[in-house]
Amino acid sequence: MTVETFSGAERILEPSAGALLRRRVFGHAGFMIGAAIILAILAAALLAPWLAPHDPYAQDLTRRLVPPVWDAKGSWLDPLGTDQLGRDYLSRLLFGARISLLIGFSAALISGLIGTGLGLCAGYFGGRVDMVASFVVTTRLAMPVVLVALAVVALAGGSLHIVVAVLGLLLWDRFAVVTRAATHQVRQLDYVAAARATGCSTARIILAEILPNIMNALIVIATIEMANAILLDAALSFLGLGVQPPLPDWGLMVAEGKEYMFFSPWVIAIPGLALFTLVLAINLVGDGLRDLAAPENRN
Amino acid sequence: MLAFALKRLALALLVALTVSIVSFSLLRLSGDLAQALAGPSATAADVEAVRKAYGLDQPLWVQYLAWARQALHGDLGTSFFFKEPVAAMIAARLPVTMTLGVSALLFALLVALPLGILAALKPNSWVDRLALTLSVVGQALPSFWFALMLMILFGLKLRWLPISGTASWKSFVMPAIALGYYGMPTFMRLTRAGMMEVLASDYIRTARAKGLRAPAILLKHALRNAIVPVVAVAAVQLGFFLGGSIVIESVFALHGVGYLGWESISRADFPVVQAIVLVLALFYIVLTLLADLLNAFLDPRIRVG
Numbered sequence: 334m335t336v337e338t339f340s341g342a343e344r345i346l347e348p349s350a351g352a353l354l355r356r357r358v359f360g361h362a363g364f365m366i367g368a369a370i371i372l373a374i375l376a377a378a379l380l381a382p383w384l385a386p387h388d389p390y391a392q393d394l395t396r397r398l399v400p401p402v403w404d405a406k407g408s409w410l411d412p413l414g415t416d417q418l419g420r421d422y423l424s425r426l427l428f429g430a431r432i433s434l435l436i437g438f439s440a441a442l443i444s445g446l447i448g449t450g451l452g453l454c455a456g457y458f459g460g461r462v463d464m465v466a467s468f469v470v471t472t473r474l475a476m477p478v479v480l481v482a483l484a485v486v487a488l489a490g491g492s493l494h495i496v497v498a499v500l501g502l503l504l505w506d507r508f509a510v511v512t513r514a515a516t517h518q519v520r521q522l523d524y525v526a527a528a529r530a531t532g533c534s535t536a537r538i539i540l541a542e543i544l545p546n547i548m549n550a551l552i553v554i555a556t557i558e559m560a561n562a563i564l565l566d567a568a569l570s571f572l573g574l575g576v577q578p579p580l581p582d583w584g585l586m587v588a589e590g591k592e593y594m595f596f597s598p599w600v601i602a603i604p605g606l607a608l609f610t611l612v613l614a615i616n617l618v619g620d621g622l623r624d625l626a627a628p629e630n631r632n
Numbered sequence: 633m634l635a636f637a638l639k640r641l642a643l644a645l646l647v648a649l650t651v652s653i654v655s656f657s658l659l660r661l662s663g664d665l666a667q668a669l670a671g672p673s674a675t676a677a678d679v680e681a682v683r684k685a686y687g688l689d690q691p692l693w694v695q696y697l698a699w700a701r702q703a704l705h706g707d708l709g710t711s712f713f714f715k716e717p718v719a720a721m722i723a724a725r726l727p728v729t730m731t732l733g734v735s736a737l738l739f740a741l742l743v744a745l746p747l748g749i750l751a752a753l754k755p756n757s758w759v760d761r762l763a764l765t766l767s768v769v770g771q772a773l774p775s776f777w778f779a780l781m782l783m784i785l786f787g788l789k790l791r792w793l794p795i796s797g798t799a800s801w802k803s804f805v806m807p808a809i810a811l812g813y814y815g816m817p818t819f820m821r822l823t824r825a826g827m828m829e830v831l832a833s834d835y836i837r838t839a840r841a842k843g844l845r846a847p848a849i850l851l852k853h854a855l856r857n858a859i860v861p862v863v864a865v866a867a868v869q870l871g872f873f874l875g876g877s878i879v880i881e882s883v884f885a886l887h888g889v890g891y892l893g894w895e896s897i898s899r900a901d902f903p904v905v906q907a908i909v910l911v912l913a914l915f916y917i918v919l920t921l922l923a924d925l926l927n928a929f930l931d932p933r934i935r936v937g
Contacts, residue, residue, distance in 0.1 A: 471643075472650045475920075477875035477912040480893050481655060484905050487897045488663030564774050568879050571776045572894060587777055594780060595788050605777035613772035 364621020370614035378430035385424035386412070389581050393419035398597045413603055416586070417593055422600070425581035426607055432582045433563050433611060436497055440562035441555045443501025448508020449551060453539055455509070456516025466513065473506050482565065483574045491577045496569065500562045508554050515547040549622070556619030560612045567608055583608050636928055644921045651913045652703070656696050659902055659909075660688075668900035669712060686712070703910070709903035713896070718907045721892065726911075728888035732881065733873040735804050736812035737866060744816045745862075748823025749855070752831065767817040775876075779810035779883040796885040803886070811880045815869045819862055826858030860930055867923040871916035 377384060393415070400407045401414040401422075413422040455466030482499050489495045519525065520543060528542045567584030569575030576582045578589070583604040590600030659665075666683035667674070674682075683689045687698070702709060708718040747763040754760065770778075786806060787795035794803050830836060831854055839849045878890030885891070889908055896904035 468643075468646070468650075472647050472654065475647055475651050475913045475916050476655065477878075477909060477916070479876060479878050480890070480897075480905070480909055480912065481658065483878070483894065484659055484897050484902075484909075485662040487900075488659070488665070488668060490663070560772075567774050568776055571774075572879065572882060574897060584774070584776075587774075587780070591780065594784060598784055601777065601780055605774060605781070608774050608777065609772050612774075613769075616772055 363617040364624070367614040367617025367621060370610060371618060374430050374611055374614070375434065377427050378434050381424075381427040381431060385421070385427045386410075387421035387424045389420060389424040389428040390579055391420060395419065398593060398600065400597065401599055401603075404599075414597075414599055416600055417589065422603060425586060426583075426603065429581040429583045429586065429604065429607070430611075432493070432576065432580060433566070433608070436493070436500065436566045437559040437563040437615070439497045440500035440504060440566075441559040443498065444503075444505035444558055444562075445508055445551065445555055447502070448505030448554075449512045449544075451505070452509040452512025452514075453516055453543065456513040457520055457535075457539055457543065459517070463513070466509065470506050470509050473503075476503075478503050479565070479568060482569060483572060486569060487574045491575055493576055493580070496566055496575055500565055504558050504561055504565075507558060508551065511550050511554050512547060515550050516543055519543050519546050553619050553623045556615050556622065560615040560619070563608070563612055563615075633928065637925055640921055640924055644917050648910075648914060648917055651917075652700065652910055653696065655909045655913075656699065656906060657692060659906055660692055660695065665900065665902060699906070703907075708907040708910075711896075711901055711904050713899050713901040713904075718904050721904065722889060722907060722911055725887060725889050725892050728886055729874060729877055729881070729890060731804060732807055732811060732877050732886060732888060733870055735808035736873045736877075737815070737870050739808045739812035740815040740819055740869070741862075741866065744819035745823055745859075748820045749827055749850070751820070751824045752827030752858075753850075755828075763820065767820060770813045771817060773813075775810055775814065776879050776883050778813070779806065779880055782806045782810060783883075803884075807880050807884045807886060810883070811873055811877060814876075815873065818865060818869065822862050822865060823858060826861060827854060830854045830858045864923040864927050864930075867919045867926070871919040874915050875912045 396411070396415050397417055397419045399411050399415040399419075402409055402412045404414075407414060411421045411423065413426060415421055416425065451466050451469065455463045482503055485499050486495055489499075525538060525542055528538050533542070566575055566582070567587070570582045570584035571588045573588060576585060578585060586604035587601045587608075590597070590604070594601045664679075666679050666686070666688050669686070670679045670682045687695060699709065706719060708722070710716065711718055711721060714721065747759070750757070751760040751763060783795045783806065786793045793805050794800075795806075797803050836849060836854060839853050844853075874889075877888060878894055880886070881888045881890040882894045889911065893905060893908040896902070896908070
């Protein structure tokens with residue numbers, strides 16, 4: 334009835350292979366680097382209307398596919414060049430940061446609520462509740478996420494809300510597994526027994542005694558799912574079934590630039606690098622938080 | 633062992649059944665299928681006609697039972713678009729996806745095993761650091777973008793490899809790399825940790841004391857034991873590769889199951905989508921089942937506990 338009904342649990346609980354590797358490469362500087370990058374991207378997203386040199390939707394068909402400023406044919410008029418419709422690439426990149434951050438954050442929030450709820454119930458009540466929850470997680474893992482997300486978004490329409498909802502409803506498995514295991518550990522501790530002895534209600538024990546003590550683990554998972562949601566959203570947009578043009582979504586920018594990539598490689602290189610930088614930064618922050626949350630693992 | 637295996641098999645069947653119900657409902661409820669089929673310019677009467685013609689006016693559970701009864705007999709329905717049996721369409725494209733999945737797995741293992749072994753033998757050497765940096769970078773790369781970058785480099789600048797199609801084995805090199813790199817860090821870490829543990833054990837010291845040469849110890853004694861956890865994880869990873877091949881297949885225009893799924897979604901050809909979801913889920917379920925049984929076979933503690 335325990336973990337054996339769900340074989341993925343042990344694997345997800347430990348720091349992932351990637352996390353260990355990143356830690357060995359960046360050490361503790363990783364957290365600072367990641368945090369600095371995220372803050373910079375966040376600032377760029379918030380200040381986009383003031384930072385952007387042009388309107389991200391304004392087309393200028395006389396200035397199509399102008400190369401970036403470091404190219405001989407580039408100019409400071411469009412520092413990162415223009416796309417196939419003559420829109421300023423830097424401005425689109427800045428506004429695109431808003432979409433990626435918004436999708437990453439909201440999807441992680443939704444999946445966090447679902448997964449944590451499921452995991453808390455499974456870990457606290459155990460027995461049959463645990464069996465049902467493990468079964469639900471196993472079923473979710475067996476569904477091919479990209480295909481299901483694509484199909485549902487295609488049918489329901491590719492608005493920002495729908496994409497956020499679909500990603501949020503699909504990416505809760507890790508939250509559930511980790512919350513379940515952490516809750517299982519915490520509920521056997523003395524202070525939970527003490528709370529029960531003083532007559533606290535079950536809801537109070539779960540929300541006020543257990544939840545705050547597993548918060549650290551949840552925040553780390555939230556960073557992982559944020560990175561996941563951003564990559565998955567980019568993949569959906571790239572396949573043409575995520576958010577729709579003319580939104581400056583980074584995945585969509587890669588898709589739109591694909592036709593021109595052989596003669597103007599920067600149109601796909603720039604948004605791709607932006608995605609890569611953001612996801613790497615989120616991963617670094619997640620690893621750093623994991624270290625801060627578990628001082629015993631610091632060596 | 634038999635009781636354990638039967639229990640696992642029952643669980644796997646139940647998961648498969650649930651996946652089929654959930655995905656069927658998701659695909660029917662997330663939008664108006666008749667509207668999607670009839671197209672944006674259809675009149676209300678056209679949409680109703682389509683709804684009747686495909687039986688979409690019946691209650692959901694009636695539609696599901698009809699579909700499930702056929703599916704159990706191996707009939708996965710007929711494509712709305714091609715008017716062909718779905719099972720045959722999928723069977724025709726399965727070899728491409730399997731080739732891609734298996735070669736992605738082979739690529740990941742071929743890179744990860746030697747690097748993991750070297751890293752275990754000489755921690756913190758330059759090989760170790762190079763491998764680490766590659767993996768760290770790889771984890772944050774969007775797969776479709778990585779695939780396009782490979783295309784520009786190997787397809788256009790160097791002209792070593794074809795950028796699409798399935799004409800020869802060369803066509804699978806870039807897709808396998810783009811799909812496989814994501815599984816690499818996991819294998820590398822497992823190999824590295826396994827090797828380090830085994831190399832520190834008593835029987836390796838005995839082998840050394842007997843005067844066996846280093847390569848013999850490494851390959852015959854150490855690797856054989858260190859590789860066990862890698863095999864089980866490889867099975868699960870293959871399931872993920874098959875399910876995640878849709879993005880890579882569409883970038884490289886490989887006409888496999890994932891590409892068919894993508895096209896069918898764009899065409900609202902939902903019998904095909906439904907069947908592909910089921911087939912990919914079944915692959916994952918069977919591979920996890922195999923991994924579990926293998927683990928239990930190798931480690932008796934699991935079947936008892």
